[in-house]
Amino acid sequence: MVKLDEIQKRLIREIADLHEVPAGAYNFRANSALAGRNTTANIDIISKEDGSGIDIHIKPGTVHESVHIPVVLSESGLKETVYNDFFVGEDSDVVIVAGCGIDNCGSQDSEHDGIHRFYVGKNAKVKYVEKHYGSGDGQGKRILNPVTEVYMEEGSSMEMEMVQIKGVDSTERTTIAELKKKASLVVRERLMTHGSQRALSVYKVLLQEEGSSADIVSRSIARDRSYQKLDACIVGNAPCKGHTECDSIIMDEGTILAVPSLEAHHVDASLVHEAAIGKIAGEQLVKLMTLGLTEKEAEEEIINGFLA
Amino acid sequence: MLELKNISFSVNTDGTEKEIIHNLSLTVEDKKFVVITGPNGGGKSSLAKLIAGVEKPTAGRIILDGKDITDLSITERAQEGIAFAFQQPVRFKGIQVITLLRIAAGKPLSVSEACNYLSEVGLCARDYIHREVNASLSGGELKRIEIATVMARHSRLTVFDEPEAGIDLWSFQNLIRIFEAMRVNIQDSSMIIISHQERILNIADEIAVLANGRIEQFGTREEMLPKLIGTSSAQDACSRLK
Numbered sequence: 169m170v171k172l173d174e175i176q177k178r179l180i181r182e183i184a185d186l187h188e189v190p191a192g193a194y195n196f197r198a199n200s201a202l203a204g205r206n207t208t209a210n211i212d213i214i215s216k217e218d219g220s221g222i223d224i225h226i227k228p229g230t231v232h233e234s235v236h237i238p239v240v241l242s243e244s245g246l247k248e249t250v251y252n253d254f255f256v257g258e259d260s261d262v263v264i265v266a267g268c269g270i271d272n273c274g275s276q277d278s279e280h281d282g283i284h285r286f287y288v289g290k291n292a293k294v295k296y297v298e299k300h301y302g303s304g305d306g307q308g309k310r311i312l313n314p315v316t317e318v319y320m321e322e323g324s325s326m327e328m329e330m331v332q333i334k335g336v337d338s339t340e341r342t343t344i345a346e347l348k349k350k351a352s353l354v355v356r357e358r359l360m361t362h363g364s365q366r367a368l369s370v371y372k373v374l375l376q377e378e379g380s381s382a383d384i385v386s387r388s389i390a391r392d393r394s395y396q397k398l399d400a401c402i403v404g405n406a407p408c409k410g411h412t413e414c415d416s417i418i419m420d421e422g423t424i425l426a427v428p429s430l431e432a433h434h435v436d437a438s439l440v441h442e443a444a445i446g447k448i449a450g451e452q453l454v455k456l457m458t459l460g461l462t463e464k465e466a467e468e469e470i471i472n473g474f475l476a
Numbered sequence: 477m478l479e480l481k482n483i484s485f486s487v488n489t490d491g492t493e494k495e496i497i498h499n500l501s502l503t504v505e506d507k508k509f510v511v512i513t514g515p516n517g518g519g520k521s522s523l524a525k526l527i528a529g530v531e532k533p534t535a536g537r538i539i540l541d542g543k544d545i546t547d548l549s550i551t552e553r554a555q556e557g558i559a560f561a562f563q564q565p566v567r568f569k570g571i572q573v574i575t576l577l578r579i580a581a582g583k584p585l586s587v588s589e590a591c592n593y594l595s596e597v598g599l600c601a602r603d604y605i606h607r608e609v610n611a612s613l614s615g616g617e618l619k620r621i622e623i624a625t626v627m628a629r630h631s632r633l634t635v636f637d638e639p640e641a642g643i644d645l646w647s648f649q650n651l652i653r654i655f656e657a658m659r660v661n662i663q664d665s666s667m668i669i670i671s672h673q674e675r676i677l678n679i680a681d682e683i684a685v686l687a688n689g690r691i692e693q694f695g696t697r698e699e700m701l702p703k704l705i706g707t708s709s710a711q712d713a714c715s716r717l718k
């Protein structure tokens with residue numbers, strides 16, 4: 169059974185597209201307590217003995233299964249640090265949906281710092297989706313500081329989709345990955361900040377062995393007086409391929425810092441980065457206005473497309 | 477009916493005003509297919525932008541069906557029934573072809589309705605409908621998508637700025653067929669096509685020659701064609717290959 173109130177259910181819908189209890193394994197956490205858990209024959213979820221988080225064990229060869237581990241905070245003033253460790257067995261193929269929603273109507277800050285570690289076994293495939301969302305009109309801030317560590321064995325692959333579009337006042341995201349032979353990592357990050365929000369995102373990806381590859385693409389929009397910093401570093405220590413792309417739209421009085429960096433320690437490391445920051449092109453607005461949209465509607469279409 | 481009355485237009489280049497359209501008047505009647513031709517830099521695209529509201533005239537009035545639209549915004553003019561296909565279409569990161577067609581149609585379009593518009597411009601709809609209108613499209617593909625979006629608007633007045641530019645010869649035949657069909661189905665609407673192509677001049681009701689910011693000649697196709705054929709205003713479709 170999953171015990172959630174209406175606000176919590178709404179948060180869950182925002183971060184995980186879940187309208188009911190999902191099939192497969194799940195662990196729902198609401199206001200720092202367990203609100204529901206399900207395990208399957210192949211996926212086990214165990215609370216850590218010291219209460220600091222959970223361990224998720226996915227048996228080798230598990231295919232077409234999913235794990236949902238949403239976290240919601242709806243009380244003002246909560247601050248928590250949670251450690252979730254994923255042990256993904258060899259040759260498995262799974263979808264993992266995490267995400268955190270905070271509703272803060274009170275005057276104290278609410279903060280969730282989730283530390284996720286992934287041990288991805290040989291030839292395993294993981295699709296990981298993480299959405300962040302904030303709501304509530306209290307003075308208290310909504311703060312999320314996720315740390316994601318990924319250790320990828322030979323031939324494994326991981327696709328990460330990270331989305332934060334609305335309502336998070338302050339975020340510091342750190343993503344660290346280490347890839348062995350022929351492992352591949354794909355990251356798609358979408359970020360939009362409003363008001364006086366701040367968002368920092370740091371990536372450090374180490375391509376350790378032959379044939380490993382990483383592709384990190386971030387698209388972001390900074391509106392109002394918000395601040396963003398993206399720091400994406402790929403290190404090539406073997407014959408490998410790495411690509412980073414930071415593509416940002418700046419609006420109003422926003423600030424964007426893009427600091428992509430590449431480090432090669434092997435002559436066959438092929439590393440590329442691209443970074444572009446600009447405002448919405450005037451001709452794009454004009455085109456959509458000739459199709460009958462107002463300037464505001466045109467802007468929304470361009471933003472929606474950009475973040476799609 | 478569109479009336480341009482004593483339109484002048486200036487641009488600011490390095491702090492100095494330069495007039496590029498001079499006291500220009502032109503009437504496009506209902507049900508008419510009018511082709512505007514003339515040398516490069518003559519002011520054709522500028523005139524198209526003035527009609528669509530992308531630029532504002534420094535003097536003169538623009539009247540659509542008796543209503544003065546000179547001070548209306550781009551959006552308001554679009555809502556009044558003006559459509560405009562750009563000479564150089566715009567690219568959008570992330571926006572799909574179907575989204576653009578839906579915005580143009582101003583209503584929800586089914587995938588098959590959207591596909592019809594693409595098929596009409598000779599694009600295999602299935603391959604394109606979910607493509608992003610981004611840098612991955614070739615110039616010719618983009619140009620055809622531009623024409624399809626304008627067709628989806630079913631406007632009272634449509635302005636095409638050099639629709640043939642960037643379109644290969646084989647597709648050019650199809651393009652002519654599209655314009656012929658539009659002319660047959662013109663009903664109460666009117667069309668202005670900016671073009672240098674003889675095949676397009678051939679299906680015009682009226683032809684205007686715009687050079688140096690002025691309408692230098694204007695008349696019916698029968699009057700104008702003999703004067704223009706063989707000049708650079710009327711290139712036949714093969715001249716690029718000769």
Ligand SMILES: Nc1ncnc2c1ncn2[C@@H]1O[C@H](COP(=O)(O)OP(=O)(O)OP(=O)(O)O)[C@@H](O)[C@H]1O
Pocket residue numbers: 487488489496514515516517518519520521522523563
């Ligand atoms: N914004 C601008 N700033 C400066 N000059 C401009 C501007 N817009 C147009 N012009 C100039 O006005 C003249 C007319 O330009 P326009 O694009 O209307 O010509 P056109 O007839 O469409 O030419 P083409 O056949 O090459 O498309 C040109 O000399 C052009 O350089």
Ligand SMILES: [Mg+2]
Pocket residue numbers: 520521522563637
């Ligand atoms: Mg032009």
